[in-house]
Amino acid sequence: MLKVENLNQYYGGSHILRGLSFEVPVGKVTTLLGRNGVGKTTLLKTLMGLVPAASGSIGFGGRDITRAPSYQRVRAGIGFVPQGREIFPRLTVEENLLMGLATRPRGSAIPPRIFDMFPVLRQMMGRRGGDLSGGQQQQLAIGRALAFGPKLLILDEPTEGIQPSIIKDIERAIRSLAATGEMAILLVEQYYDFARALADQYLVMERGEIVMRGAGADMDADGVRQVLSV
Amino acid sequence: ADPIKVGILHSLSGTMAISETALKNVALMTIEEINANGGVMGRKLEPVVVDPASNWPLFAEKARQLVSQDKVAAVFGCWTSVSRKSVNPVFKELNGLLFYPVQYEGEELEKNVFYTGAAPNQQAIPAVEYLMSEEGGAAKRFVLLGTDYVYPRTTNKILRAFLKSKGVADADIMEDYTPFGHSDYQTIIANIKKFAAAGKKTAVISTINGDSNVPFYKELGNAGLKATDVPVVAFSVGEEELRGVDTKPLVGHLAAWNYFMSVKNAENSAFVKKYRDWAKKNGVPNADTVVTNDPMEATYVGIYMWKQAVEKAKSTDTDKVIAALGGQTYKAPSGFTLTMDKTNHHLHKPVYIGEVRADGQFDIVWKTKEPIRAQPWSPYIPGNESKQGI
């Protein structure tokens, strides 16, 4: 579904992404792990077109989207849950969710499964996004990305600030989304147990490079946890 | 021979551009005309145009530049009193020569300045006398309405003293001011209506500054205050200002000036035609509808007076020219031969009172028999008795 080849990215003078290549297959959960500041968020921003790729290519569903503006990537079917929630603070919860349907025809309804997953959002429909608690905002951000039924879902540390019971719900939901076989999922996570529980395949990043990769089931065996704690 | 440089110091941008641009145009036209007729003492005139941008300190700076850097023989310029006050010290210090073409409040006499516009006794006082006459409607009650700055305040001070001397009681005078650029005259017009309801014939004397006149007159028209009921006589509204007003509701309201475009005589016809042609030739926007007005005529006369004085003095030296200017005469478009007073640097000017016509011109309804000598120091201000000449 997503194919990244030899991607490079700089901030000013510093080389943040160094020749990354990987694929995110459909129907699978790919988790990306790495310590703070190794460039995970930068990678996702590059995938979304928020920062231009210096070199390399990004292919999605067979199309080259390396230079496409963000909104076209979304139209192509990429849903994004950014780090730090980035909800629209002065839009209501409902409007935030409707924003998730921006690429859909006018008048599309918010799919009810979002409220099944995050019941609190239904209670808070009329409240402004910025007034929600941190965890509620995180739920809103996930709900917004799921609203239009993306083909590829990119999540940047989605469990941050969310209460344990809902993390479990999210885990189940991601599982089932992947299981439909129609969605590819790229998950960036620091929370090892959560990542391991979900991963079909994993990638470990260090200093802008992918230093380990393998099947999710092998994470413990490969010693990923140890790599992350050095 | 070397050309003689003359400076033109009128705002071409900012709030005053609206009025002053035409003065720059007429000055350029006059200079072209003089050059076409052989120049001054055989030397061509070279205009130096600068833009003081309606900014008073900039006026002083540009004046200094014209006189000390460009070494111009004379400067034609300024509109507002504050701009004149700003440049006065410069002309004094550098012994330059300024021709100021706009009606003003008086209370000033500078050796280096020649005033070709009206002093209050050449505009405001005759206008009020007219309003008080049978012919003018025998007004008994007066509204003195102006923009809040020195010219209106001073003029109204003089008028109040004048009205008092004519036996008008304080209760029959209402004085009101609006800020610069004021554009909402609802309250004031309602107040005027109320004031006028007292049963005595009421007239409004307006010293409202250019920008506020359109909203003022629009409101006047819509509030149904007709010239036959409560006439308004304005001292800052001329042909140029009326170009921006729908004059139909204003027919009959008055203005007092020393010149109107509608004055009928050969000099004026020629003057108007010359300006129209010049405007067309020089691509002035809306050239087919350009008008002439009092300050333009004053500019024109000023330049010619200066020319004659230079020729009489046979020099452009400031002191010699000043000496030669007193007593100069010029047959002006206003239809009279104007004289530069020997002692007070003001022109003797005729006074016209005109009523607005639907076409934006004025019908002259009254005029003085002959030019009047200016009284820059108004006798209606105490302490001025002793002051007259330079």
Next chain:
Amino acid sequence: MRTPFTIRLIQSTPRSGWLAIALFAAVTLAGVPLAHLVLPESNPLHLSAYTVSLLGKILCYMVVAVAMDLIWGYAGILSLGHGLFFALGGYAFGMYLMRQIGRDGSYGADIPDFMVFLDWKELPWYWAGSDAFLWALFLVVAVPGIVAFVFGWFAFRSRIKGVYFSIITQALTYAAMLLFFRNETGFGGNNGFTDFKRILGHSITSPEMRVTLFALSAALLIACLVLGRYLVTSRFGRVLAAIRDAESRVMFIGYNPLHYKLFMWTLSAVLCGLAGALYVPQVGIINPSEMSPANSIEIAVWVAVGGRGTLVGAVLGAGIVNLAKSFFTVTVPEYWPFFLGFLFIAVTLYLPDGVVGLWRKLRARRAPPAAPVAAAAPRRTADRPGKSRDDAATTAKGATA
């Protein structure tokens, strides 16, 4: 153990900075006076009275720009009322200048002409002492200072920020302008003060006086730059910048932003007042239009052109815009707004950090880059964090922060 102010000041400023200041001081304090007073007019290096006054005026503008930059660039508070403080300083000194006219006015009276004309028999109380030079100096500092302090105290205490603050400063200067337009206010109405004759008994038009005023303006500018430099590199400056970027965070670590803002605000106003006091005798007039909102906006425009957040930028901006204006209004009197307007547009589009930004960019280009220059380089400013947040007037945006 504290290091003395001067030593730390010297430490805090790079050598090239000191060199530039010294050079500037030499030129303005010695070069210009000599060129005006000593060199004969025929000498090509002679500076005319016109040039000296023009430069003197621009020096005063530069001081205002620096004052503006201190409060806007470094504290993130956009004042749209700085023209008021400038004018107040000007009026305060103008009162003294009016009194120095003595009986040489048109009416030959003891009180200024406009008062004679208004039938005032004596000076209003607030003119008391205005004939004393020292009192005038005191007023020049005190009036803008007190007005700024009181206004700032209420505004900052109410936590008025961003554009709300900008707008009330604009309302303040606008109201003051209307007030000063009135004759009854006692400051000459629309005509303001003009026709000055003397300072301390010396003719205001003498070349020596002109040069003195010029040199004083230059000295004031240098003092402002040095002081400004010290302030922005001190911890005080860092706290101020922190307030600009995240005021509530600053409170949570124990600084009271009110005091910091108020100090800088008042200081900035006082500097403007001083500049105004030197400006008035050099241009020869002060009238209420100095308080017009557009004038204050223009001050912000100078700073923006030069590059906000750098003191040199403010100076350059004021210089460039005003010289350009003086130049274009003579060479292309009917079209100069086009030139100036396009200049502003070009600066914003091509020099996002003002003129100083350009200079820095050029310097950076000359020095070989430490790492390979990224393709992303042109986006640098857009990606710079806080770029959108640091602005006082960004409430609409800022709310998202």
Next chain:
Amino acid sequence: MMQTTELDRAEALAAAQAAERANQSREQWEGEATIGHVVKPGELDLSHNVILYLDDITVSFDGFRALNRLSLTIDAGELRCVIGPNGAGKTTMMDVITGKTRPDSGKAFFGQTIDLTRLTEPEIAHAGIGRKFQKPTIFEQHTAFENLELAMKTDKRVRRTLFASLRDDERDRIAEVLEQIRLTGEADRPAGLLSHGQKQWLEIGMLLMQEPRLLLLDEPVAGMTDDETERTAELFVSLAGRHSLMVVEHDMAFVEALGGKVTVLCEGSVLAEGDLATVQADPRVIEVYLGR
């Protein structure tokens, strides 16, 4: 003088009574003071070994009660964990303590004497409460070093700050903290350029520099790796005793590592309190928070 009868006498009587009452109360107060200890106004009084009292606090937003008659105390030197569902009011509680939000009703005292509801944010910070926000908030345009410098415990009045310069011991302290938060290498970079996790650390560093008596930490380990989470836990445990800490977290492993008493907040009031094991076993907590 004849008229000064009934009325005057009644008034005089009332005044005398009032004076007497005042005297009595003064005596009471002074009596207490003599048997207790001398407290300088504004200084933290830990005489009852309690650093933070929240009593019956209610906060509502447009009718929604974010805090509902919340009462809670924290002892001096205690390390307290606060957990609870999203939207339970944990952040709001910290807002109340730090003066960002004023409660509609209820009392909040720092020590015995400092009424937090009457102080401004800087005054509260000065009194000795430091806070780390849920969303890392640092000074993005300042370097990491400067961030720490600004946070440093010192005289924060304008006059002092104008002439302040870093002493060697202060410099050392900053270096030490930089080391502790692993940002030595980033010391001179603008903090806005740090990654999310690094910002979290920087904010913790700022708290350390501030040396507050009470630290409020809102989700300090969000976005940290497990390894870093452990280190953070160690750090906090080491701080306890000297400082008091209130930590909000959703990471149960972290809460466990901290080992302190746990308070569970739900719908704006305390649902359960006790050690982690007890709380985790509470069916209500499982129902609303932990999940099955």
Next chain:
Amino acid sequence: MFRLILSGRMLGLALWLVLAAAPVRAALDPSLLAGFAGDFQSRMNAIEALGVAGGDDARRVLDALEAGNLGVAADKAVIVDGDTVRDAASGEALAGGRDDVELITVNNRVRRTLAGARAALALTSADRAERLGAAITLGDNPNETLLPVFERALAAETDEEIRGILARAAARINLASPDAPTRLRAVRALGESSDPAVKNLLEGLLQKHDGDWVEAHEDVRAAAGTAIAAIDRRIAVAEGVGTVFSGLSLGSILLLAALGLAITYGVMGVINMAHGELLMVGAYATFLVQGLFRSHLPAWLDWYVAAAIPAAFLSAALVGVAMERLVLRHLYGRPLESLLATWGLSLVLIQAARVVFGPQNLELANPAWMSGGVELAAGVVLPYNRIAIIGFAVFVLTLIWLMMQKTRLGMFVRAVTQNRPMAGCVGVPTARVDTLAFAIGSGVAGLGGLALSQIANVGPAMGTGYIVDAFMVVVLGGVGQLAGAVWAALGLGIVSKFLEGWAGAVIAKILVLVFIIVFIQKRPQGIFALKGRFADG
């Protein structure tokens, strides 16, 4: 004064004659015209006499006078008809060219007398409107000698409104009647009035002159007191309504000047110093439409304003698109730069207008249906153009509100301003939304310009006069709060008007500014402050 009364008396007498008996004479007596050769006053008398005489010939002479064609040649009244000069009395052509004729100047005084003469004639007209006009004209300045005329007219008149006017006019005259009961009746009748002039008249009765009451009879004085109180009440109510109306009207103008800015600045965050120039563009577009109508559709001229609505919107929107595409596009998230660039743009646009259209103001006429006004009471007029502008403000406001709140575009605009990168990441084409939103904001500014053109100056720098006010309205309301802008505009309008009535325009303006400063202290985020935790970073 004496002469005036005398002439009034003559007029009255003659009218009485006319009404009483005389069939209209066919010929014009040359002696009637003799006065025209005399001084100013005798000319006035002659006009009045002509009015009395009536008839087509008299009318012809009066028409000629009004047209400025009546003159005097060789002490004889003549009418200039093209190049021929005719005897005014007979209509015969005379020898001699028009250069020998001294035309009579028609000034206000002449016009007033003329109007009186015509009104006296029209009072018997068959046309109701003519009679009404005549009654109003004469009723405004009733004169004791007209009393019989009024009374006769009253007897013949059936129309209630005209009767009312005539009755009050008669009553005003009857105040001077020697008969106390008549005076009492008159005073009571005048109690129905709401005219301050009538009030002044009644107050005159209650004064003492040399120790004696002007009105001798106590009952009449008491009735006058009651009548004055009644009139005062009516005037007070009318003035109160008038002030509120003025306030609303000023408020709606402020609102129209600010609405565009409420979008471009309030919602999009662009500090648009060129907003005033967008108003100017709208006004100039209106001017051009007026010109087109004048030259091509003169019959429809009254509707040029309606046709200008799309023109003003589109032209300003186009300028807005150009600004956005060429300049502002590169400045999102950098409001400081948008201030600088738009300041530059504003300089350029003003000067461009000056160069193309000239520096002077342009003339825009109110269409006939927007001229004049309804008179609530004497002195309190609600002008139609202001009523129309209030309506227009409501219309524009509704449009914007629908756009921002009820369409997806509005939501996208808000989302883009709040978080541009994230809006892209949910699939909003941010660049297009920006352009569209800016175009709409600019277009609305253009509509504001159209409205302003109907009450104020249209000139190159007209925008600079509004920019400060517009920003104050938007900010006072609370940035980004459309409803706030509405309240701010109306509030400022009404506060201004009440202060103005109390303190005069200058002090009122100062006080309003001080009020804004104080108000912001109380509400540091404007009237509609953004509440909530996101409001402060």
